[in-house]
Amino acid sequence: MQTIPFNQPTIVGKELYYIAQAIQSGHASGDGEFSKKCQRLLEEVLGVRRVLLTTSCTDALEMAALLLDIEPGDEVIVPSFTFVSTVNAFVLRGAKPVFVDIRPDTLNMDERMVKRLITPNTKAILPVHYGGVGCAMDEICGIASEAGIAVVEDNAHGLFGKYKGRNLGSFGAMGTQSFHETKNVSCGEGGALLINEERLVERAEIIREKGTNRSQFFRGAVDKYTWVDLGSSFLPSEILAAFLYAQLEAREEIQAKRSRIWHFYREQFAGWAEEANVRLPYVPEACEQSFHLFYLLFPTPDLRDAMLTRLRQQGITSVFHYLPLHLSPMARRLGIKAGDCEVTESVSGRLLRLPFYNDLSESDQLRVVGAVKETWKAIQAKPVLAYHASQAQAEGRA
Secondary structure, eight states, X not given: OOOBOSOOOOOOSSHHHHHHHHHHTTOOSSSSHHHHHHHHHHHHHHTOSEEEEESOHHHHHHHHXXXXXXXXXXXXXXXXSSOHHHHHHHXXXXXXXXXXXXXXXXXXXXXXXXXXXXXXTEEEEXXXXXXXXXXXXXXXXXXXXXXXXXXXEEOTTOTTOEETTEETTSSSSEEEEEOOTTSSSOOSSOEEEEEOOGGGHHHHHHHHBTTBOHHHHHTTSSSSOOBOSOOOBXXXXXXXXXXXXXXXXXXXXXXXXXXXXXXXXXXHHHHXXXXXXXXXXXXXXXXXXXXXXXXXXXXXXXXXXXXXXXXXXXXXXXXXXOOOGGGSHHHXXXXXXXXXXHHHHHHHHHEEEOOOOTTOOHHHHHHHHHHHHHHHHHHHHSOHHHHHHHHHHHTTOO
8 A cells, every 4th residue: 555645745837957956056155146136036926025045944033033132131022832943943042932822723833822822032022824824914013013022934844825915025024935745845954034124134144154254245345354253054955046046936826736635635524524513714704824834733632642543544645733832841941931722732632633745646635535534434443442451452562
């Protein structure tokens, strides 16, 4: 039986041709012609002031922390339901994360809880557009503006997604993108910093160039370059940028494929989910999603775990997602109290992500859908606790 992977990177066009061009050009290191092409394309399509490619979304977040002059004692408001990079980038500069719960519908930062978490030490709010469905950015930006603090959007999931007709990543002072192999548009490992405030652009170029004014030197603005600020090596190679540019050129084809996959799952599961009390992804009318992922939200953790195990036994790789960061060992080390994140704790134990990648065929999707429905019948016929006990016995753990 052939395994259906959770994710599978795909070539969509001229990736290999462009890589050969980059190597033959004699400039395979960062900030060459393909990097510039990617940046210009994203600036035009997303409507942001400046885009700087980075080696990862994590690096883009670390650049954002440097640009905001984050230092020990500062606080950042961030959802507990997110990837650790969102938090790590700011903790590295000495900031304390203040965790906020998520909405039960979109699984995004609950904007209704943000205002009461702001203190004189709050330096930034970090909304995460989960699954490429936009957070309530009008409310979040309004709260931030009133308090005089910055918004940095973690848009790792949301490239080409929109909120009220405006591209995700274009609302805050900065936004960050991921081009990891699990993302819609990929170069294996990569990212970008989206800059929406002109005052940040020049310093961002310096930070990205190891704290030097090298970019100004190459533009002829200075006659030599030197160390002028904090920074690090955040530039991806031209080989990665070449691969990425081919993917960006094919963005409409990629998004069309992923839209088909998402809607196919939605249609196939609609009636079953209602009967089984399993929740499907929710997309508000104000949002145009990026079609990044598809999940099932089960009534209980035991049911989710049983489904995950049985699907894997059938060669279907489904996965859970984020564990609550406010309950993590690192949070305890930082002395962070658990806080009020009940929705995060509930959702984390019940969510199951299904295989989702650009070349996922309809026949494989039908196999996934059929396996989920048949497995659900089997689980209902055999109590979950009894199932786990029999599994433990079979594995010698009873």
